[in-house]
Amino acid sequence: MVTAFHVSLVGRKDLSGEIYRQIRRAVLDRRLRPGDPLPPGRELARALAVSRATVTVAYERLAAEGFVTSRQGSGTFVSELVTQIGPEKTGRRSTGALQPRPIWEAVPPQPTFETVRFDFRTGICDASLFPHRSWRRSVAWALRSGETTAGVYEHAAGHRDLRVAIARQTGISRGIKASADDIIITNGTQQALDVLARVLLAPGDGIAVEDPGYGPPRHLFKALGIRVVGVPVDRQGLVVDALPRGIRAVYVTPSHQYPLSVTMTLPRRQALLAWAERNNAAIIEDDYDSEFRFGGRPLEPLQMLDARGRVVYVGSFSKTMLPTLRLGFLVTPPSLRAALHKAKFVSDWHSSTLAQAALARFIDEGAFARHVRRVSAIYRERHQIIADAISRNFVEHLELIPSTTGLHLTALARRMSADQIAEVARRAAGRGVAVQVLSRFAVNAIPRAGVMLGYGAIPTAHIEEGVRLLRACFDSEP
Numbered sequence: 001m002v003t004a005f006h007v008s009l010v011g012r013k014d015l016s017g018e019i020y021r022q023i024r025r026a027v028l029d030r031r032l033r034p035g036d037p038l039p040p041g042r043e044l045a046r047a048l049a050v051s052r053a054t055v056t057v058a059y060e061r062l063a064a065e066g067f068v069t070s071r072q073g074s075g076t077f078v079s080e081l082v083t084q085i086g087p088e089k090t091g092r093r094s095t096g097a098l099q100p101r102p103i104w105e106a107v108p109p110q111p112t113f114e115t116v117r118f119d120f121r122t123g124i125c126d127a128s129l130f131p132h133r134s135w136r137r138s139v140a141w142a143l144r145s146g147e148t149t150a151g152v153y154e155h156a157a158g159h160r161d162l163r164v165a166i167a168r169q170t171g172i173s174r175g176i177k178a179s180a181d182d183i184i185i186t187n188g189t190q191q192a193l194d195v196l197a198r199v200l201l202a203p204g205d206g207i208a209v210e211d212p213g214y215g216p217p218r219h220l221f222k223a224l225g226i227r228v229v230g231v232p233v234d235r236q237g238l239v240v241d242a243l244p245r246g247i248r249a250v251y252v253t254p255s256h257q258y259p260l261s262v263t264m265t266l267p268r269r270q271a272l273l274a275w276a277e278r279n280n281a282a283i284i285e286d287d288y289d290s291e292f293r294f295g296g297r298p299l300e301p302l303q304m305l306d307a308r309g310r311v312v313y314v315g316s317f318s319k320t321m322l323p324t325l326r327l328g329f330l331v332t333p334p335s336l337r338a339a340l341h342k343a344k345f346v347s348d349w350h351s352s353t354l355a356q357a358a359l360a361r362f363i364d365e366g367a368f369a370r371h372v373r374r375v376s377a378i379y380r381e382r383h384q385i386i387a388d389a390i391s392r393n394f395v396e397h398l399e400l401i402p403s404t405t406g407l408h409l410t411a412l413a414r415r416m417s418a419d420q421i422a423e424v425a426r427r428a429a430g431r432g433v434a435v436q437v438l439s440r441f442a443v444n445a446i447p448r449a450g451v452m453l454g455y456g457a458i459p460t461a462h463i464e465e466g467v468r469l470l471r472a473c474f475d476s477e478p
């Protein structure tokens with residue numbers, strides 16, 4: 001049993017925020033460890049001479065971000081899932097003369113990816129399936145190429161051969177309308193969003209994001225001083241009617257919404273494009289994992305439906321190749337091209353020519369298409385095993401959201417609360433099964449109860465046992 005954590009309030013401004021930040025920092029630097037209890041809300045409120053609501057707001061915010069979970073009748077505890085976030089490398093805030101701007105306090109540290117036995121986490125691809133030998137050949141070829149060995153910088157848009165290869169590849173596989181001149185190579189999706197945000201949005205401008213939604217872009221936008229507004233997602237994708245006024249851009253994952261797994265329907269896509277036109281806004285379309293498709297006709301990307309140059313399409317090689325490559329791209333409308341080139345240039349001149357030239361060679365030789373075809377068949381099988389298991393063995397607890405794309409499935413809890421699901425995930429973690437809970441991805445809305453099951457990392461042969469262990473956690477007592 002640990003002693004109750006002590007919060008000290010100095011000023012009287014933003015008291016909830018101060019309580020939230022102190023506890024959050026303590027969790028991240030491990031003064032509070034997974035499973036540790038927080039002081040009961042009423043007690044803390046009394047000790048700090050603040051209202052009960054002040055403490056409740058702080059606790060709810062910590063719960064929504066997955067730092068703590070409440071167990072009915074027994075209190076609030078540091079979430080076991082925080083182990084996935086890992087300790088903040090810098091440790092406690094140091095007392096040096098130089099301090100970061102306060103905005104960085106609100107940005108969570110990078111997640112760590114420790115090895116677990118039954119790994120259903122999302123956002124990871126199976127590196128054991130990667131064709132390392134043919135990739136090494138492409139890298140060796142690139143090492144000898146003139147561009148790689150030249151002593152001058154390349155164009156900020158990226159290596160020409162790779163841009164040509166991507167324009168051709170995305171034209172065939174996704175119907176993207178683009179020439180090599182429209183492609184800008186970036187260090188993954190994340191940098192594409194960074195340069196886009198800098199070019200499109202000033203501090204204080206608003207961007208709409210899906211709620212629930214993928215975290216890193218949201219934190220990036222906030223760090224740039226951009227106002228982030230969560231907009232709900234239903235079975236048809238982003239609820240366009242809920243978009244507020246005065247928003248300059250919308251960031252969406254229409255092919256395979258992260259984390260809910262729904263595909264944005266055609267009427268919603270059309271409504272979103274019409275909304276952007278009426279509101280003079282940009283649409284950023286993140287198509288991060290739709291190369292893996294297991295049935296059904298793919299819907300046209302927003303970029304393809306867009307007749308007015310309002311959509312910027314963003315793609316990544318983190319799932320199809322390896323996330324460590326840090327290669328992605330965006331397809332720019334002509335009106336943004338020059339500014340985006342400048343933004344990429346002032347950010348880092350350009351992405352590594354060696355990696356770009358090797359990838360261009362890999363795509364041109366057909367190795368990329370072969371690899372995606374091969375792993376798609378494997379991911380398809382994993383997808384099916386998990387979908388069957390959820391539909392068969394979890395009927396009373398979970399409802400699977402139908403999905404035929406990507407590297408994860410999502411299931412909503414039928415009766416359990418988000419806290420109860422977090423408790424299940426905590427128990428599962430104790431048995432070597434890692435799953436992500438939906439509630440972690442809430443933006444403003446009340447966190448939804450459910451789980452995500454990724455199949456990028458787990459070998460096919462381990463799925464049945466992993467799912468069986470997870471199922472048992474729904475029944476066992478805490």
Ligand SMILES: Cc1ncc(COP(=O)(O)O)c(C=O)c1O
Pocket residue numbers: 122123124187188189190191214253258286288315316317318323327328
């Ligand atoms: C929604 C979404 N977009 C993009 C990415 C890939 O990001 P990056 O290309 O920066 O690795 C991921 C990875 O998990 C993701 O979940």
